[in-house]
Amino acid sequence: xxxxxxxxxxxxxxxxxxxxxxxxxxxxxxxxxxxxxxxxxxxxxxxxxxxxxxxxxxxxxxxxxxxxxxxxxxxxxxxxxxxxxxxxxxxxxxxxxxxxxxxxxxxxxxxxxxxxxxxxxxxxxxxxxxxxxxxxxxxxxxxxxxxxxxxxxxxxxxxxxxxxxxxxxxxxxxxxxxxxxxxxxxxxxxxxxxxxxxxxxxxxxxxxxxxxxxxxxxxxxxxxxxxxxxxxxxxxxxxxxxxxxxxxxxxxxxxxxxxxxxxxxxxxxxxxxxxxxxxxxxxxxxxxxxxxxxxxxxxxxxxxxxxxxxxxxxxxxxxxxxxxxxxxxxxxxxxxxxxxxxxxxxxx
Amino acid sequence: xxxxxxxxxxxxxxxxxxxxxxxxxxxxxxxxxxxxxxxxxxxxxxxxxxxxxxxxxxxxxxxxxxxxxxxxxxxxxxxxxxxxxxxxxxxxxxxxxxxxxxxxxxxxxxxxxxxxxxxxxxxxxxxxxxxxxxxxxxxxxxxxxxxxxxxxxxxxxxxxxxxxxxxxxxxxxxxxxxxxxxxxxxxxxxxxxxxxxxxxxxxxxxxxxxxxxxxxxxxxxxxxxxxxxxxxxxxxxxxxxxxxxxxxxxxxxxxxxxxxxxxxxxxxxxxxxxxxxxxxxxxxxxxxxxxxxxxxxxxxxxxxxxxxxxxxxxxxxx
Numbered sequence: 001x002x003x004x005x006x007x008x009x010x011x012x013x014x015x016x017x018x019x020x021x022x023x024x025x026x027x028x029x030x031x032x033x034x035x036x037x038x039x040x041x042x043x044x045x046x047x048x049x050x051x052x053x054x055x056x057x058x059x060x061x062x063x064x065x066x067x068x069x070x071x072x073x074x075x076x077x078x079x080x081x082x083x084x085x086x087x088x089x090x091x092x093x094x095x096x097x098x099x100x101x102x103x104x105x106x107x108x109x110x111x112x113x114x115x116x117x118x119x120x121x122x123x124x125x126x127x128x129x130x131x132x133x134x135x136x137x138x139x140x141x142x143x144x145x146x147x148x149x150x151x152x153x154x155x156x157x158x159x160x161x162x163x164x165x166x167x168x169x170x171x172x173x174x175x176x177x178x179x180x181x182x183x184x185x186x187x188x189x190x191x192x193x194x195x196x197x198x199x200x201x202x203x204x205x206x207x208x209x210x211x212x213x214x215x216x217x218x219x220x221x222x223x224x225x226x227x228x229x230x231x232x233x234x235x236x237x238x239x240x241x242x243x244x245x246x247x248x249x250x251x252x253x254x255x256x257x258x259x260x261x262x263x264x265x266x267x268x269x270x271x272x273x274x275x276x277x278x279x280x281x282x283x284x285x286x287x288x289x290x291x292x293x294x295x296x297x298x299x300x301x302x303x304x305x306x307x308x309x310x311x312x313x314x315x316x317x318x319x320x321x322x323x324x325x326x327x328x329x330x331x332x333x334x335x336x337x338x339x340x341x342x343x344x345x346x347x348x
Numbered sequence: 349x350x351x352x353x354x355x356x357x358x359x360x361x362x363x364x365x366x367x368x369x370x371x372x373x374x375x376x377x378x379x380x381x382x383x384x385x386x387x388x389x390x391x392x393x394x395x396x397x398x399x400x401x402x403x404x405x406x407x408x409x410x411x412x413x414x415x416x417x418x419x420x421x422x423x424x425x426x427x428x429x430x431x432x433x434x435x436x437x438x439x440x441x442x443x444x445x446x447x448x449x450x451x452x453x454x455x456x457x458x459x460x461x462x463x464x465x466x467x468x469x470x471x472x473x474x475x476x477x478x479x480x481x482x483x484x485x486x487x488x489x490x491x492x493x494x495x496x497x498x499x500x501x502x503x504x505x506x507x508x509x510x511x512x513x514x515x516x517x518x519x520x521x522x523x524x525x526x527x528x529x530x531x532x533x534x535x536x537x538x539x540x541x542x543x544x545x546x547x548x549x550x551x552x553x554x555x556x557x558x559x560x561x562x563x564x565x566x567x568x569x570x571x572x573x574x575x576x577x578x579x580x581x582x583x584x585x586x587x588x589x590x591x592x593x594x595x596x597x598x599x600x601x602x603x604x605x606x607x608x609x610x611x612x613x614x615x616x617x618x619x620x621x622x623x624x625x626x627x628x629x630x631x632x633x634x635x636x637x638x639x640x641x642x643x644x645x646x647x648x649x650x651x652x653x654x655x656x657x658x659x660x661x662x663x664x665x666x
Contacts, residue, residue: 062626080626161623162624187625190601195517197598
């Protein structure tokens with residue numbers, strides 16, 4: 001009798017678990033590490049709201065692209081937009097999800113946050129090893145009021161492949177022909193000078209430990225650790241400081257409407273207020289999904305994040321997309337994602 | 349005369365057979381896994397090896413932008429950091445093991461022994477973070493400037509200790525690795541020393557030998573094979589260690605004459621770049637790095653086996 005009871009309880013438990021598994025839909029995604037904190041925060045809030053969870057593996061952009069191509073996840077995420085040809089070949093659609101910025105940080109005695117001013121060519125020369133001292137005439141010219149020391153410059157770079165590296169090197173490649181020829185833009189590059197530290201925390205730590213160091217970190221990291229950032233000259237020739245406003249200005253000034261498949265790099269955008277090292281993180285989904293329901297669930301989550309996730313994003317110092325861009329992305333969903341002849345996204 | 353029950357015998361025979369095939373299967377499984385790893389590494393590395401040929405091993409360029417890859421800098425970093433680690437850890441471990449087995453007051457024996465074993469249980473990420481946040485600043489501020497000013501001025505080896513004191517680099521990685529492999533080597537050596545028959549030692553003392561003489565003429569010759577085994581265990585860990593090294597080596601695909609300069613190792617290069625590597629040649633080159641580490645480790649183990657067999661032969665002759 002007792003055995004029978006136990007069996008019954010077990011059956012009941014299994015049945016309940018089965019029901020729970022069936023009802024708790026999970027969105028699955030994989031990719032970029034840079035937006036992981038905000039995706040996790042959104043997922044948490046969304047789950048309490050709707051019961052729909054998100055299983056996001058932050059395995060890196062390369063891994064995310066591989067996983068979506070292998071169809072093991074509903075969406076992939078990449079910090080580097082895929083070229084329109086690659087997207088077409090794989091039948092993928094990409095759209096921007098969140099914006100972030102990269103900030104140069106320095107450790108020079110007597111120089112506080114925001115005091116030092118640099119431009120792209122100077123920064124490129126520093127990372128090429130052509131400018132070796134802080135009191136070099138080229139830096140002094142940009143900072144006529146500052147008393148710069150005769151200290152050696154120790155460039156610090158991100159050693160792990162990252163979207164941060166891509167944005168930084170892409171910006172320097174656009175600003176300096178020498179940098180483009182000798183180094184180029186990628187998630188990892190062959191740096192001629194300096195030392196590589198792992199992750200934002202590594203770069204931040206190395207920079208703050210080494211006298212005369214210069215490094216670059218994600219904006220959120222520079223802000224939360226109160227690091228001595230440098231202001232930059234943007235394409236319009238104006239001096240800008242890194243802030244949510246200047247990142248959003250870069251995103252708003254970009255020509256998204258005229259772009260093919262949202263292949264837009266936000267580095268070095270025109271506009272007086274644009275921060276020059278801004279970038280978007282992208283989502284990749286199939287245009288003709290094999291599981292339309294799963295994708296619709298994911299799109300609902302993204303739509304919610306665009307609409308109601310802005311505050312959470314701002315808390316973590318990420319920058320939400322401008323409203324016009326969101327409208328455009330959602331329109332693209334309706335027109336481009338099709339299953340059985342019907343659009344997967346109807347805006348409801 | 350005992351009579352064997354035929355049914356019992358038949359049952360035993362079946363047990364025997366089942367047990368034999370189970371253990372055989374377990375042993376074969378290891379071979380299969382190893383073969384599978386080797387095969388998938390070779391398949392994954394093939395595009396890079398075909399594209400670069402033997403130059404992959406002899407060139408030090410590593411440029412993901414132009415997709416030119418050569419493994420010399422990571423190979424160099426892997427070998428040099430492991431050598432530094434061994435040079436520092438082996439004598440220290442030898443001292444710890446000897447002290448624990450021969451010289452230590454009984455009251456201290458357990459605490460020190462447990463401490464050594466606990467050190468072995470610290471995860472490598474902890475060593476990495478400690479190395480970066482605690483050790484590196486001390487090295488940068490106090491130790492390396494002194495090394496550059498004194499050792500760096502010496503003729504010949506001076507070039508090994510020149511350049512700016514970054515705090516992190518090949519030397520720091522070697523130092524952290526030394527601390528990480530120390531408990532493995534020390535614990536193995538201690539266990540080996542403990543297997544020396546007390547009779548042999550007491551005979552030595554009985555003949556009027558000093559502690560020093562007993563150590564060098566009785567304990568060490570008796571434990572040679574085990575000591576080599578312990579050292580190889582440590583070396584294997586040093587060659588493959590990833591996280592701790594990634595934090596403190598400076599991650600530059602360069603070969604510098606100075607040990608204080610940043611470098612890279614095979615495993616740290618893979619850890620750094622694999623997640624965001626896009627493009628077939630790039631990922632394939634990283635897998636080829638893994639294959640090289642596999643080969644290096646294989647060579648080290650083969651060397652150890654060869655040394656052991658030579659030692660045994662010599663021991664038999666003596």
